[in-house]
Amino acid sequence: MKKTYLLGILFIVLFLGAGKVQAQDLVYRPVNPAFGGETFNYQWLQSSAQSQDKLKDPAATKSSSGSQDPLENFKQNLERQILSQLSRQLITSQFGEGGLEPGSYTIGNYQIEVTEGTGGVIIQIVDIGTGNQTTVTVPYY
Numbered sequence: 207m208k209k210t211y212l213l214g215i216l217f218i219v220l221f222l223g224a225g226k227v228q229a230q231d232l233v234y235r236p237v238n239p240a241f242g243g244e245t246f247n248y249q250w251l252q253s254s255a256q257s258q259d260k261l262k263d264p265a266a267t268k269s270s271s272g273s274q275d276p277l278e279n280f281k282q283n284l285e286r287q288i289l290s291q292l293s294r295q296l297i298t299s300q301f302g303e304g305g306l307e308p309g310s311y312t313i314g315n316y317q318i319e320v321t322e323g324t325g326g327v328i329i330q331i332v333d334i335g336t337g338n339q340t341t342v343t344v345p346y347y
Contacts, residue, residue: 285314292318 236243238251292313308327311318319330326345333339 281314285316288313289316 237247239245239248292311308320308322311320315333315335317332317334319332321328321330323343326343329342329344331340331342
């Protein structure tokens, strides 16, 4: 009983003699900007995730600028510009003052056939290399 009495007194002395206890509020601040965190953390999180990524996409290809021949790139660019110019001329001819002239055009690997139909001007584009074809109808107004 003496032990219990001493423990009780010690317990009372500790709690009464401890004095004032202070605490602070705990505030949660998210790191990820998707959850309300600081937007400046995005780059750090992205680079951290990429550095830990051990899997590589099998469908990903090398950069096109380093793996392609400059002459092949020039040829493709020239073909694109010619096709773009031809399409601009066809549209201008259709909607401008002059009439569209039907005919057959060969540009690079493309065979372009322009004919007049009942619903409008029909432009058929055939890729000679693959055989793929596209038909575009420009309606009359």
